[in-house]
Amino acid sequence: MAAPNARRGTIGTHASDASSVATRPGCAMKRLLQAPNLALATLWADQLCAAGFEASVQRAYASGIAGHIPPDQSLPEVWLADEGQFDKAQALLGEWRHAPDRRWACPRCTEIVEGPFEQCWNCGTEMPLR
Numbered sequence: 001m002a003a004p005n006a007r008r009g010t011i012g013t014h015a016s017d018a019s020s021v022a023t024r025p026g027c028a029m030k031r032l033l034q035a036p037n038l039a040l041a042t043l044w045a046d047q048l049c050a051a052g053f054e055a056s057v058q059r060a061y062a063s064g065i066a067g068h069i070p071p072d073q074s075l076p077e078v079w080l081a082d083e084g085q086f087d088k089a090q091a092l093l094g095e096w097r098h099a100p101d102r103r104w105a106c107p108r109c110t111e112i113v114e115g116p117f118e119q120c121w122n123c124g125t126e127m128p129l130r
Contacts, residue, residue, distance in 0.1 A: 028082075028083045029079050029080065029081055029083065030080050030083035030086050031058075031077050031078075032048075032055070032077075032078045032079060032080050032086065032089055032090060032093065033077065033078050033090075034072070034075045034076070034077050035057075035075060035076050035077065035078060036075065037075075037076070038057070038060055038076045041057045041060070041076035041077065041078050042057055042060075042076075044078050044093060044096070045057045045078050047093075048078070048080075048089055048092070051092060053080060053085055053088075053089050053092075054080065054081035054082060054085075055078055055079065055081070056078075056081070057076050057077070057078060057079075058076070058077045058078075059073075059074070059075065059076050059077050062074040062075070062076070063075070063076075099115075099116035100116055101115060101116065102114070102115065102116065102117070102127075104127055104128070106120040106125050107125065107128055108120065108123050109122050109123045109125070111123070113127070
């Protein structure tokens with residue numbers, strides 16, 4: 001079976017996935033972060049790919065052996081194919097992980113909207129500019 005394409009943020013669990021990307025001239029893979037679960041790792045890798053980074057999820061299925069290895073070694077990881085993009089990817093991921101927390105009243109229906117949302121959940125009106 002063919003290995004998944006790392007450019008789409010898909011899960012890469014085989015050693016051949018990492019070595020084929022890492023052997024390209026001028027590119028070396030670098031671990032961006034260790035995620036608390038596979039859902040977040042996949043989400044973050046997909047978001048990075050949509051933003052133009054070549055990212056993949058490694059250790060996707062290592063949680064199945066968590067009792068036989070240290071717990072921190074069984075968590076999924078998000079890796080970048082090009083370590084030269086590490087700082088930009090880390091900054092972008094930091095923005096996504098720390099979205100602003102707001103509280104505003106919808107000017108149309110007066111519903112209170114809390115959190116990072118920029119659109120009223122009740123009527124769909126955009127958040128007013130301040």
